[in-house]
Amino acid sequence: MSLRFHWFLPTYGDSRNLVGGGHGVATAATGENRAATLEYLGQIVRGAEQLGFDGALTPTGAWCEDAWLTTAMLASVSRRLRFLVAFRPGLLSPTLAAQMAATFQRHSGQRLLLNVVTGGESAEQRAYGDFLDKDGRYARTGEFLDVVRRLWHGETVSHVGPHVTVEGARLSRVPDPIPPIYFGGSSPAAGTVAAEHADVYLTWGEPPHAVAEKIAWIRGLAADRGRDIRFGIRLHVITRDTADQAWAEAARLLDALDPALIQQVQRGLARSESTGQRRMLDLHGGTREDLEISPNLWAGVGLVRGGAGTALVGSHAEVTDRIEEYHALGIDEFVLSGHPHLEEAYWVGEGVLPELRRRGLWSHPDGDQDLVQPSEIPFAAAAR
Incomplete structure (x- = not known):
């Protein structure tokens, strides 16, 4: 099976330098910031689609724009690209979430992927009116997803549980196909939910030996439940024609970081x-x-950014080598991002993806045809 590559929509803003934030820390840019307008995000969407990315992850949280609304508005400026929409169970009812997903799936032309984010920061959850502790949130996520999946399969659902209660819930129209569930988490509670409900388990970019351990852990839990799960990894990337150029860019990003900002974010x-x-x-x-924690794996992003904090850094061939190494462990999907997201998408799409195609690991979703021209994309003119 061909590897799948997803890009990222920076709905908190973008920059030629690192943009920090997430996981309970405020958004902060170390240079001129590009606002997360529909026009700019539309450029990223169209570029990612032309280059051959399968989808685009859109984050959730107080530090960014709402993922559901943003991607719904962007669906009309693209033709094929799918949207990996992050959302948090518990902030809306499972019936409404199932209905929203079904509506999105129909109106977008079956282009919805769902990234379920339980929420690891109690302070932020309380700001949204959610006062469960971490273990309670994971237990609720399991109940929530059980109800959602039953609704998607056309059942009439009545459920009374510790965290979720619905009576006579039913969808007038079920999604076809059912959107796949992407899910991540490193705690024991997260592993249980992933094994029972995830179609794709996502891990942040750690050294290969640590990723292998996670895959074995989740694969074992899923097998105990008679399930088979695909695996994906979330990474930033800095790739250039030569390794020296790539590492020079990583050094530039690092040099631009204010030490006071690093200390503030780390606290x-x-x-x-x-x-x-x-x-x-x-x-x-x-x-x-010592930020190169494994060959071509750089932890500098995590100095100012919560969540995924590592980047693949190197020449196109070296980055391809590392992707091939992760794939050998069992990773089939790669959710990538860069700074700025528009330009780095082209470095990856014109440097790394063709190398993967030469190695027989990837094929463009549109086949071997030329890049799609803007005039061929519906509503493209409206988004310019």
């Missing part, structure tokens, strides 16, 4: 309840030293 992230976030922090220890 905020240290309060995170997320096991995955603690694993990210352990990779760099909050210092600028």
Whole structure:
């Protein structure tokens, strides 16, 4: 099966430098910021589609624009690109979530993917009116997804549980196809939910040996339940024609970081309840030293950004080597991003993806035809 590659929509803003934020810390840019307008995000969507990305992850949280609304508005400026929409169970009813997903699936032409984010920061959850602790949130997520899947399969659902209660719930129209569930998490509670409900388990970019351990863990839990799961990885990327050029760009990004900003963000992230976030922090220890934690794997992004904090850095061939290495462990989907997202999409799409195609690991979703021209994309003119 051909590898799948997804890009990222920076709905909190973009920059030629690193943009920090997420996981309970405020958004902060270290240079001139590009606003997350529909016009700019539309450029990224069209570029990613032309280059051959399968989908685009859109984040959720207080630090960014709403993922559902943003992607619904962007669906009309693209033809094929799917939208990996992040959302948090517990902030809306499972019946409404199932209905929204079904509506999105119909109106977008079956282009919805769902990234379920349980929420690792209690302070942010409380701001949204959610006062469960972390374990309670994961338990609720399991109940929530059970109800949602039953509704998608056309059942009439009555459910009374510790966290979710619905009576006589039913959808007038079910989604076809049912959108796949992407799910991540490093805690024992997260593993249980992933094994029972995820179609694709996502891990943040850790060294290969750590990723292999996670895959074995989740694969074992899923097998115990008679399920088979695909695996994906979330990484940033800095790729150039030569390794020296790529590492020079990583050095430029690092040099632009204000030490005071690093300290501020690290203090905020240290309060995170997320096991995955603690694993990210352990990779760099909050210092600028020894940030290449594995060949071509750089932890500098995590100095100012919560969540995914590592980047593949190197020549196109080297980045392809690392992708092939992760694939050998069992990773089939790669959710990538860069700074700025528009330009880095082209570095990846014109450098790494063709190398993967030469190695027989990837094929363009549109086949071997030329890049789609803007005039061929419905409503493209309206988004210019």
